[in-house]
Amino acid sequence: MSCYDFPAISKWHNVTGKLNQKTAQKTEIFKMKKIIIILLILSFNLTFSQDYFEGKNLYCKSENPEAMKLYNLGIETLYLNKSLNPKYLKITSNIFFKAYKTDTTFCDAIFFTGYTLRLLNDEKAIACYIMADSLSKKTLEFKINLASEGLRLGQDRSLKIARKKYNELITLFPENPEGYYGFALTSTIFGDVDKGLENINIAIEKYKLSNLKLKDEVIFLKGVLLSQNKNYDEGLEYLERCYSTYKRDENFKIHYSLCLLKVSEIKNDEQMRQKALKFYGQIETKQQIPEDIKAELKF
Template sequence: MKPILLSALLLLLALNGFAQQMQNDYFLGKNLICPPADAKDEEMLKLGIDCFQFEKYHPTATKIFTDLIKKDSTFCDAWFFAGYSLRIQGMVKEASVFYYMADSLSNNKSEVFKQNLATTLFMAGATKVARKKFTEMVQYFPQNPEGYYGIALTSLDIKDFENGLDCINKAIGKYTYNNQGAFYMKALLLTLTGQYSDGLHFLEKCKSQFKKDDNYNTAMAVCLYRTGGEKNDEKILKAADKAKAKVKQKDKVLPELLALLPN
């Protein structure tokens, strides 16, 4: 599976996590993981962070952080913010290199580092490495639902759907709000593991947000065909036909999900 196949889920994962982080004191230049010996370096770091407020200054921010790295290669916070500045400029592969260094230098002390690294690796198409980092999130920061969410997301590519289902259940139990992306993920994994009635239930829970997505409509059609067939219910089968007709780009649908759809 290419990451683009589940862009909506990925977008929710990234935006949920990044939005939470922007409210974190760390993004104000506080509570640094690797405080520099020179106080002026910390001031420069905060100046770079201030540059995030204006898009035209994002390249300037990158230069500030990379200059700090050249001065002190152990300054993990500079590595992180260099990665962040590259990611918001759309350079995800380059960003993941800097995030990786930040995470390595931090010795697993920062869930912000770990989450940004894992999510950006997935965005860059490095699913197996992203899975490793999401697993480390679960290991070192078990209270954070995004690690479990990430494992579930990567399960759609790695194909360990049962593991993904277990993890998305744990994530849902840890979220303090109704996460539509998590409900959608669970609906897909329920469908892929043959639990069609439960799949329908969770598809309904996230309908308002995902009803136009091709994976959503494919899963809906599959679940309706299977439950309608078991009940020999023409009304349900007609609803399945309507859901199937809404699928516009089959090449963007998970192959395993598409294979469950009747011809």
């Protein structure tokens, strides 16, 4: 039996397949999907403690020797597959899943089944993450990866799961910045921008207190939220701070040109308006600009 045959995973696959076929889904979700994928880099970088990734720490250690033997084999094959060869990743995911089937309380085994499926870009990964999270309800890595996968899929149901998990992270791990950052990230989709700004500000303070370098992803997200909140002057300041990193990104161009245009109108600055027009002209996917922003980009 492979991981693809497991009922819970098959059920999720059937649901997501139906979601993909719905042409009437919320278009704003898909228009903002690209920015989500870019900004997720931060969460994935902070997802694992090295010891957990190497299999040294377990949240649901199995008392079944065969399950542990399979799990350790999975960790070993994952570690050796440094090139992330898809053939061996699939073998590894099946090893982890077999460990889980041997002991269905073994949350770590089903989590790593999901992790290897994620490396294969297999949408069934989210079902494994859901199962792991249900077995160990207060595990940071499980909630972060489940939320991140929900964002990556960008479907209505998965995005709601992501928001729920970020709220749980805030409740269970209030000193960790990831929950606040993730909530702010989902605010670019759900439209509660005021709450998004509140949470990104908390995240920034938490990152500073943790002595973590404030990455451009965080600065970019705050700039986007300020732009969405029509705080164009301050939004422009934040976008300028991450200009060198994101100047070629389509979403950056959209919000940067919008902020430039609106600030130029306030300051009556023709040179700034021309700069806004230049960046607007560089947007290759103008059809993906959300309607509310498109209405403001009038030169």
